Amino acid sequence: MQNLNPTRIIARRGRDIMLIGALFLLGGLVVSGFGLLILIVAGSNIIGILVGIIGLVLLIVGIGFIIRGLTYRRDNEIARVVGDTLARELDEKYVFIRNLSRNRLGYLDALLLGPSGALVFRVTDANGIYLNEGADWLERKGGETFTLSRNNWTRECVTDVYALRNYLGRRGLGEIPVYGVVVFTNSQTQVSTRQPVVPVAELRTLMVVLRREYLAETRVTDDKVQAATKAVYDL
Numbered sequence: 001m002q003n004l005n006p007t008r009i010i011a012r013r014g015r016d017i018m019l020i021g022a023l024f025l026l027g028g029l030v031v032s033g034f035g036l037l038i039l040i041v042a043g044s045n046i047i048g049i050l051v052g053i054i055g056l057v058l059l060i061v062g063i064g065f066i067i068r069g070l071t072y073r074r075d076n077e078i079a080r081v082v083g084d085t086l087a088r089e090l091d092e093k094y095v096f097i098r099n100l101s102r103n104r105l106g107y108l109d110a111l112l113l114g115p116s117g118a119l120v121f122r123v124t125d126a127n128g129i130y131l132n133e134g135a136d137w138l139e140r141k142g143g144e145t146f147t148l149s150r151n152n153w154t155r156e157c158v159t160d161v162y163a164l165r166n167y168l169g170r171r172g173l174g175e176i177p178v179y180g181v182v183v184f185t186n187s188q189t190q191v192s193t194r195q196p197v198v199p200v201a202e203l204r205t206l207m208v209v210l211r212r213e214y215l216a217e218t219r220v221t222d223d224k225v226q227a228a229t230k231a232v233y234d235l
Helices: 007-042 045-070 079-089 151-170 203-212 222-232
Strands: 003-006 095-102 106-114 117-124 128-134 134-142 178-184 190-194 200-202
Touching: 003 079, 003 117, 079 095, 079 106, 079 117, 079 134, 079 203, 095 222, 106 222, 117 151, 134 151, 151 178, 151 222, 178 203, 190 200, 200 203
Parallel strands: 003 095, 117 178, 128 190, 178 200
Antiparallel strands: 095 106, 106 117, 128 134
16 A cells, blocks of 8 residues: 655645745835835825834734744644554555645545545544544543533544545546545544444554445546546645
8 A cells, every 4th residue: 555645745835835925024024114114204104104014914924824834734643653554454556645735625634545435534643532423522521421522523524525525526536436434543542433424443443444334345446546646646
């Protein structure tokens, strides 16, 4: 199995964000200088102050973009752990892409492409006691009864599944079936399910869950797998 991280795309996106930030900074300096000029030459305090405020806002936005570009997520470590687990079981026909972010697709923790179709991963290292009932997630804290959790990995995964279906459909690959799975990587976490909308697995049960549903059939030809890989990953 190929285990990929789109580092080139990520690096380019980080550079693009920093370039946008630099342009905002330059614009902020120019506008601020113009505001100062108005204050000195024209003696118009109100207009000069307003222009100066606009320049300051541009400077702040520019700094924000630069910080975002410098801190752009280079990898998803818990998704990498999932990929390492899958690599021990799946052959070269499968491609695992982690930390995936594309325009009009959004961000995916990880994506598996192969003869069985496309599988979207929502990966979490959350620690605790959780119960998944249908599309809802409940959490038990301090030995008390289960209460509705502020996390809903099922909803997030379903959102990602629909985003990928639309993304592939726009590229003439709508016949590729898209599935989803929620994976817990923390060995201390206790998870139970009741009629889950999206399959839920831990690392130790991941292959069992995938063989039961996703890996049960061959649904996609090799050329379609290659086309889907090319559509989401800049080789």
